[in-house]
Amino acid sequence: MLVVDILILGSGWTSQFLIPLLEKEKVLFAATSRDGGERYGKPTIKFEFDPLSDDEQPFTVLPDARTVVITFPIYKSGASKRLVTLFGASHAGTQAAYIQLGSSGIWNKGPTVQGGTRDQTWSDRNSPFDTTNDRAKAEIELLSLSPGVPTTVLNLCGLWGGQRNMRNWVGRVAPTKEVLAEKTSIHMIHGYDVARAILAVHQDFLKAVGQRWLLTDGRIYDWWDLASAWGSGGEAASDTDPQGPHAQWVRELMEERGVRALPRPPERLGRLLDSREFWSTFGLSPAKARLERGDA
Template sequence: MPNPPQTVDLLILGAGWTSTFLIPLCKSRNIPYAATSRPGSPKPDTILFEYDPTSDDPNPYNVLPHAKTVVITFPIKVKGGSGRLVKLYEQTHASETRTGFIQLGSTGIWDGGPTLDGKPQSKWFDRHSPFNTSNDRAAAETKLLDLSPESHTTVLNLSGLWGGQRALKHWVGKVAPTKEVLKNKGSIHMIHGEDVSRAILAVHGNFEPAIGQRWILTDQRVYDWWDLASAWGETESKEKSQSEESGSNGDEGRGPQARWVRELMVETGVRALPRSPEQMVGRALDSREFWDTFKVEPVRARLE
């Protein structure tokens, strides 16, 4: 970005996948924004900014504009890193109006998902439920929240992300390569990039109830891996191309997952899909409090 703005409403630290939805939404709502990318992998129309979680040098922050809200899209795992980022930004951007800081996190801290180790529990969790405090990412987020109310900070823990190039239907073959693996697959929670962006702007527009708070973001649904595997099969995109070329219905190209699910339903006494959250292996996440607090609702649900 040749001439970065001096002041914006929203500053996106890390122009990654989320920004592909957040930036167009800012444009459509006429919200002034700026985004950063690293010097080693620069992106068009971004400010080059290298975040070092161990450094107390304020100079790199001087290139950043004043912002009402700063969105931190990358994970912070270094002890003290969250506090350094907030304090160095505030030190170099003194203003009568406090900046709000939104850290994007993961709902994996509540189960044995990709963010932390352990076995999922078959129970309901909400944003007040205990989580794995020994996880580096979760610990850094807690330190960020501890800066409130002196600094205005909040954390949005996101469930599985989809949209754009991320299509869940293409994951079935990797997630369930065998019947035994599929047998142990239970719940999954998702949220579309557009709804992540709408949630960020909802907090940006009404930061007060978010200060010092951690939130869960899902599309308010609990999906069943058996249901998805049965409906989609292993290779949806390949199935489509094969059926178009052959003129067939494409059943031969869908993989064995639907058959495995049928067999598992008989073996385990499941009478219909999707299974209830109580029947599935793994957690069920309750994200109602976020959507009700900020008076918005997800618009991209059901993995359509």
């Protein structure tokens, strides 16, 4: 049977960045999709994971792999263990490691206060998180399989790149001044840096075994700052002056709330995410940052 370095379960948005990177680095890979059609110019294997089924037959079409990347969310109790068990049972002698892509949203209710003012709430990968979240439960289950089965979780913040342009979100995120007034921080990571992170973990999985990682581009963005600079014209208006009322709304809010300049200081931005440990552990720095145009 074919053995690949990386098997991508689910050729979703991340694959448009991961597949070209793996090709560039000459990493042997295979990818799946529900219909088995072409994705991003490459054929895929028809596969759909049923979180409630113990039938290993659907897994027999998959190649052996050194690393399995699970790009889709898992919500059902027992499903993470079931996926690993069925893949192993259908691939005798396989020694695959598993990367689950998750969300930084699990820290929305569990920040760790680390000095500073009372409302300065920093979360890093070791901070308490919302353990009632179904995705978080599935991730805990997957991590519990280590070290017998090498597993790790990459919790991603807001994704951008390709067709996901932040400029297009302003009007939807802040349709009124009242809504904009309550917007604080936002954390982002480009799909190309997600792909680089996946490859780095694959190449040095011993550093990742049993670990949960938080991935951002190392920056905190202020919604007021973005809305004021961009307006609501979207990507089509990127070469024009800011359109819409957002710049004026922000000026008014700055006067009303005593904000002298943008971006606002961290202690006024609510949730703050610290992702330094991943980048330092794997010797990388984010390549796509500051939300500048730069599709991979």
